[in-house]
Amino acid sequence: MLAALMLPLGTPAAASASAPTDTPTLADVLPAPVEVRPTHERYRLTRQTAIRVQPGSRAVGEQLAQAMRPATGFPLPVVQSPQPGISLLLGAHDDRLGTEGYRFTVTSAGVTIRANTAAGLFHGTQTLLQLLPSEIDAPSVRHRGWTVAGGSIVDYPRFAYRGAMLDEARHFHTPDEIKRYVDEISRFKVNYLHLHLADDQGWRIQIDSWPRLTTVGGAPGTGVDGVGGGYLTKADYADLVRYAAARYVTIVPEIDMPGHVNAAQVAYPELTCDGVAPAPRTDTEVGYSSLCISSETTYRFVEDVIRELAAMTPGPYLHIGGDEAHATSNADYLAFEQRVLPLVAKYGKTAYGWNEIAKSGAASTAVAQYWDTATSNPVVAAAVANGTKVVMSPANKSYLDMKYDQNTPLGLDWAGYIEVDTAYGWDPATRVTGVTEPAVLGVEAPLWSETLRDLDDIEFMAFPRLPAIAELGWSPAATHDWASFSARLGGYGPRWELQGVDFYRSPQITWS
Numbered sequence: 314m315l316a317a318l319m320l321p322l323g324t325p326a327a328a329s330a331s332a333p334t335d336t337p338t339l340a341d342v343l344p345a346p347v348e349v350r351p352t353h354e355r356y357r358l359t360r361q362t363a364i365r366v367q368p369g370s371r372a373v374g375e376q377l378a379q380a381m382r383p384a385t386g387f388p389l390p391v392v393q394s395p396q397p398g399i400s401l402l403l404g405a406h407d408d409r410l411g412t413e414g415y416r417f418t419v420t421s422a423g424v425t426i427r428a429n430t431a432a433g434l435f436h437g438t439q440t441l442l443q444l445l446p447s448e449i450d451a452p453s454v455r456h457r458g459w460t461v462a463g464g465s466i467v468d469y470p471r472f473a474y475r476g477a478m479l480d481e482a483r484h485f486h487t488p489d490e491i492k493r494y495v496d497e498i499s500r501f502k503v504n505y506l507h508l509h510l511a512d513d514q515g516w517r518i519q520i521d522s523w524p525r526l527t528t529v530g531g532a533p534g535t536g537v538d539g540v541g542g543g544y545l546t547k548a549d550y551a552d553l554v555r556y557a558a559a560r561y562v563t564i565v566p567e568i569d570m571p572g573h574v575n576a577a578q579v580a581y582p583e584l585t586c587d588g589v590a591p592a593p594r595t596d597t598e599v600g601y602s603s604l605c606i607s608s609e610t611t612y613r614f615v616e617d618v619i620r621e622l623a624a625m626t627p628g629p630y631l632h633i634g635g636d637e638a639h640a641t642s643n644a645d646y647l648a649f650e651q652r653v654l655p656l657v658a659k660y661g662k663t664a665y666g667w668n669e670i671a672k673s674g675a676a677s678t679a680v681a682q683y684w685d686t687a688t689s690n691p692v693v694a695a696a697v698a699n700g701t702k703v704v705m706s707p708a709n710k711s712y713l714d715m716k717y718d719q720n721t722p723l724g725l726d727w728a729g730y731i732e733v734d735t736a737y738g739w740d741p742a743t744r745v746t747g748v749t750e751p752a753v754l755g756v757e758a759p760l761w762s763e764t765l766r767d768l769d770d771i772e773f774m775a776f777p778r779l780p781a782i783a784e785l786g787w788s789p790a791a792t793h794d795w796a797s798f799s800a801r802l803g804g805y806g807p808r809w810e811l812q813g814v815d816f817y818r819s820p821q822i823t824w825s
């Protein structure tokens with residue numbers, strides 16, 4: 314029982330007046346908040362601390378209590394009556410905060426977080442956890458003072474979309490691994506998780522109208538190098554959507570087309586133009602497969618998939634890939650997108666695709682994911698002038714599967730090495746000519762899995778670069794500062810250690 318380990322009230326540790334030296338300051342938060350005003354006060358958590366909620370903030374309050382109970386050993390009851398302690402209150406009466414921002418105040422009497430929405434309160438609780446000593450992430454009771462530095466924070470995101478991506482196709486990651494990644498990214502106020510669910514090697518999501526996609530395309534041995542396999546059932550997917558939503562993360566499903574479809578064609582040879590099944594492929598070549606653009610079977614298949622995916626996805630976006638369609642002629646590509654982009658709208662979703670979709674006139678209401686390494690792309694700039702919104706994922710900045718340097722044992726290097734300063738050193742609104750702030754929906758950090766098998770591999774490539782991309786998405790451009798960012802990142806190291814996250818100890822960072 315945790316209770317047996319708890320310090321009795323009034324012991325020196327609990328009553329000591331001096332703040333422990335490892336109490337973070339309000340300026341240590343990752344990603345950097347909009348406004349920070351420190352004071353000399355501080356709040357100390359005690360066994361009496363309660364978490365005050367309202368009906369609309371109870372779930373966030375329970376999550377916060379669960380996050381703080383193991384290390385503090387305090388009961389932290391979640392209550393609806395006014396109490397000294399931590400208050401999570403809806404109704405911030407501050408337009409700047411929008412749907413995700415929060416206001417955060419610490420006095421000697423307690424911590425108050427106010428927001429217009431539960432999402433804003435959740436983000437505020439992530440800030441609170443970072444303002445407690447790093448041992449708050451310890452899995453068992455630590456006898457020490459739990460102090461929060463005094464002052465106030467006003468915070469809200471620069472961009473509405475702050476994403477991460479996992480590639481389920483090249484190596485399948487289990488629902489538990491995906492959930493763990495949701496936990497890890499939501500600490501940095503990332504609010505979308507894009508799942509790349511089908512590619513040449515495998516198909517990873519149940520589609521009832523085309524069952525062989527998963528019985529064949531998700532069979533054992535369908536991962537790169539013939540390792541692994543597997544797929545998400547509709548029940549798995551629904552559970553993931555719920556789990557992520559409770560952390561204010563929205564799932565974005567991707568089915569890549571008209572290229573990257575070999576696994577679908579192995580399962581259904583009628584999706585090729587000659588009706589002959591291709592051989593299964595577990596190598597990492599790209600650009601050799603294409604749906605048959607002139608065949609009505611193709612559009613029946615695509616519409617069935619889009620309809621079923623839309624029905625199981627509450628989020629606004631449905632990603633239809635569109636990259637590296639080197640086996641599709643330009644005319645065919647345009648004909649395909651002209652039919653398929655509107656199908657996404659027909660099922661109530663906003664179409665989202667890799668930046669190649671910008672070639673299509675039908676992309677004006679779509680979101681293009683910019684993965685190009687160039688700082689100029691006239692096709693994307695023209696689409697933007699025509700209304701297309703952009704999520705910025707330049708491969709040479711934000712691709713978490715690129716090696717850190719020549720010694721990195723995992724990952725690829727086709728877009729270059731990406732050390733932490735490279736991941737951090739760009740601005741999403743000035744990176745590409747003609748793609749300016751109003752056109753930028755946000756940023757995303759994709760993690761392709763050709764070389765990554767398990768969660769340890771994912772963590773090693775994602776951390777510490779994911780927080781760099783998260784900060785570019787959340788924090789005002791005016792806060793951008795390598796010295797500040799790298800110091801805050803170095804201070805985060807002990808938290809990853811306590812969380813059991815296998816991060817890369819970049820030599821660019823002074824780790825605490």
Ligand code: TNX
Nearest residue numbers: 599636637667684714725761
């Ligand atoms: C390019 S990025 C791809 C993927 C690979 C990735 C590896 C993009 C839209 N397509 O098929 O997995 O490079 O970094």
